[in-house]
Amino acid sequence: MLSFVARRVLEMIPTVILLVLVVFILMQLVPGDPAMMVGDPRAARDPEVMERLREHWGLDKSLPVQFFTFLGKLVRGKLGRSYAMREPVVSIIAERIPVTLRLAFSAILFSAVFGMALGILSALNKGTMIDLFAMSGAVFGISMPNFWLGLMLIFLFGVILGILPTNGYGGGDIRHLILPMVTVGTAYMATITRTSRAAILDMLNKDYVRTARSKGLTERLVISKHVIRNALIPIITILGLQFGFLLTNTFVAEIIFSYPGLGSLMINSISRRDLPTLQGCILVAGLTFLILNLLIDVLYAYLDPRIRYD
Amino acid sequence: MFKDVKNKLKYTIHYIVKKDPKLLVGTILVTSVCLVAIFAPLIAPYSPIDQNLVESFQSPNLKHPLGTDGLGRDLFSRIVFGARISLAVGLIVQLFSSILGITLGTLSGYLGGYTDDVIVNINNLMLAFPRILFAMAIIATMGAGMFNVFIALGLVSWTVTCRIARSSALSVKEEEFVEAAKAIGGSHVRVLTRHVLPNTLGPLIVIATLGVGSAIIAEATLSFLGLGVQPPTPSWGGMLSKGREFIYYAPWISTFPGLAILMTILGLNLLGDGLRDILDPHSETEHI
Numbered sequence: 001m002l003s004f005v006a007r008r009v010l011e012m013i014p015t016v017i018l019l020v021l022v023v024f025i026l027m028q029l030v031p032g033d034p035a036m037m038v039g040d041p042r043a044a045r046d047p048e049v050m051e052r053l054r055e056h057w058g059l060d061k062s063l064p065v066q067f068f069t070f071l072g073k074l075v076r077g078k079l080g081r082s083y084a085m086r087e088p089v090v091s092i093i094a095e096r097i098p099v100t101l102r103l104a105f106s107a108i109l110f111s112a113v114f115g116m117a118l119g120i121l122s123a124l125n126k127g128t129m130i131d132l133f134a135m136s137g138a139v140f141g142i143s144m145p146n147f148w149l150g151l152m153l154i155f156l157f158g159v160i161l162g163i164l165p166t167n168g169y170g171g172g173d174i175r176h177l178i179l180p181m182v183t184v185g186t187a188y189m190a191t192i193t194r195t196s197r198a199a200i201l202d203m204l205n206k207d208y209v210r211t212a213r214s215k216g217l218t219e220r221l222v223i224s225k226h227v228i229r230n231a232l233i234p235i236i237t238i239l240g241l242q243f244g245f246l247l248t249n250t251f252v253a254e255i256i257f258s259y260p261g262l263g264s265l266m267i268n269s270i271s272r273r274d275l276p277t278l279q280g281c282i283l284v285a286g287l288t289f290l291i292l293n294l295l296i297d298v299l300y301a302y303l304d305p306r307i308r309y310d
Numbered sequence: 311m312f313k314d315v316k317n318k319l320k321y322t323i324h325y326i327v328k329k330d331p332k333l334l335v336g337t338i339l340v341t342s343v344c345l346v347a348i349f350a351p352l353i354a355p356y357s358p359i360d361q362n363l364v365e366s367f368q369s370p371n372l373k374h375p376l377g378t379d380g381l382g383r384d385l386f387s388r389i390v391f392g393a394r395i396s397l398a399v400g401l402i403v404q405l406f407s408s409i410l411g412i413t414l415g416t417l418s419g420y421l422g423g424y425t426d427d428v429i430v431n432i433n434n435l436m437l438a439f440p441r442i443l444f445a446m447a448i449i450a451t452m453g454a455g456m457f458n459v460f461i462a463l464g465l466v467s468w469t470v471t472c473r474i475a476r477s478s479a480l481s482v483k484e485e486e487f488v489e490a491a492k493a494i495g496g497s498h499v500r501v502l503t504r505h506v507l508p509n510t511l512g513p514l515i516v517i518a519t520l521g522v523g524s525a526i527i528a529e530a531t532l533s534f535l536g537l538g539v540q541p542p543t544p545s546w547g548g549m550l551s552k553g554r555e556f557i558y559y560a561p562w563i564s565t566f567p568g569l570a571i572l573m574t575i576l577g578l579n580l581l582g583d584g585l586r587d588i589l590d591p592h593s594e595t596e597h598i
Contacts, residue, residue: 023447026447030451144572145547145550148564151550151557152564152568154557159558245440247443248441248443251443271536289440
């Protein structure tokens with residue numbers, strides 16, 4: 001198991017380097033003179049001031065030099081200073097990460113619990129109204145743009161019913177988490193419902209399930225020990241494949257609910273043309289995504305020992 | 311080979327009408343959105359762009375069936391014209407990424423060797439990151455706007471098509487009729503276009519249908535974040551983003567464009583699901 005994890009971590013390295021390179025190249029392609037953005041508009045008229053600014057931010061060096069300076073700083077955990085907030089990007093991002101992760105993980109939990117429950121329920125009641133209802137709901141869930149869902153939830157729970165807060169983090173108050181969590185998790189839940197239904201129906205036809213039944217196990221035991229346990233593997237595969245969606249949805253929900261997470265920081269830094277912050281956000285988001293995928297792979301290997309020795 | 315596809319198509323139409331409610335509903339929804347987009351100027355009672363501040367923030371009424379927005383523009387007309395933007399983005403992005411994906415995937419599977427290694431590796435790296443994040447990064451550098459949305463989404467959307475085209479090409483490559491075509495002196499291009507591609511069409515059509523939907527959602531998301539199609543062009547995502555500011559006292563502004571997106575995507579998803587049952591029964595394309 002340990003060697004499997006080690007191998008997967010090593011395999012991540014080229015991807016991480018490519019991520020850094022792509023981010024660096026993208027930042028070079030941004031039109032306009034970064035020094036102009038840093039400085040006071042009045043200073044832009046003074047070439048001497050601009051020259052000093054360029055020197056101060058290292059913008060006068062050649063591109064390869066800039067890249068390796070960048071890489072070197074990254075390795076030491078430095079992401080530069082935000083143009084807009086004049087603070088180190090690392091500390092700004094470090095403040096935001098827990099907010100985003102908390103939202104993302106609660107959405108995963110929410111969607112996994114309800115999605116699997118619905119999927120199991122409709123698989124075991126295939127062809128009934130329950131099945132039809134759950135499956136139609138799932139198709140709607142997948143087709144619904146999540147930012148629209150968020151707005152409708154705000155309208156329903158915030159405006160009409162007035163029972164849930166719709167704005168901000170509320171210092172970690174759990175009530176502030178509910179609407180964003182549902183917004184992020186619904187599409188994910190719908191996918192999980194569909195996958196777990198398909199996976200369970202698939203398992204119900206397997207020989208070992210028939211064997212388990214014919215040797216007299218109770219239906220309850222057959223379902224919980226033989227069917228669900230084995231159906232977990234395709235479900236987790238989908239969980240992993242859809243992480244990108246989840247992360248994107250989290251970012252969007254942060255904007256809708258004014259959540260002070262990584263997503264809202266990133267979008268704001270795009271509109272403020274705050275390049276160091278944007279760069280840091282993309283790097284951290286990419287890295288988070290890679291690490292989540294790694295965790296899924298490890299979970300996968302834990303559930304299915306064959307994968308470890310592949 | 312094309313005859314085969316034609317027969318399948320005939321069977322499909324028969325199937326739509328007789329058997330599968332999913333396909334039927336999907337086809338109706340998608341066809342109506344297409345018709346609305348084509349005949350937008352005839353359907354929309356008002357201009358989607360001209361402002362009329364006297365009539366701003368009207369809730370749905372007889373004169374404006376879906377109400378008006380903050381600049382007094384008729385929401386119904388804007389949604390009708392928005393169908394054009396959404397469909398254009400969906401189709402153009404999917405066309406661009408299909409061409410890219412099919413070309414790279416077929417070449418990669420058919421030629422094998424070094425070409426295959428390079429393409430597969432690039433593909434895996436791209437699959438390793440969330441698509442929209444990538445598109446956002448590209449747009450952040452190039453600037454917002456419809457043209458840049460095409461490019462950004464097209465550049466990040468070809469990966470799944472490529473993977474499927476590759477695996478189909480790999481499996482068809484060894485078939486006897488391909489060998490035969492080569493043996494009688496068919497050129498690479500001829501073998502590829504006449505023998506390999508037609509046999510990979512089924513799953514590719516399914517992927518393309520679903521891909522149009524995800525491109526539309528991606529555009530709406532980008533426009534919602536202010537990174538996509540810019541005002542005053544009526545894009546559904548952009549309308550939602552404006553509606554968000556007024557959700558407390560003019561909720562209709564954000565309700566109806568969202569319903570339009572929902573209906574379109576629902577139609578495309580049902581159509582894609584239904585087509586998959588017919589064209590790709592082994593479900594290579596499941597869960598993508």
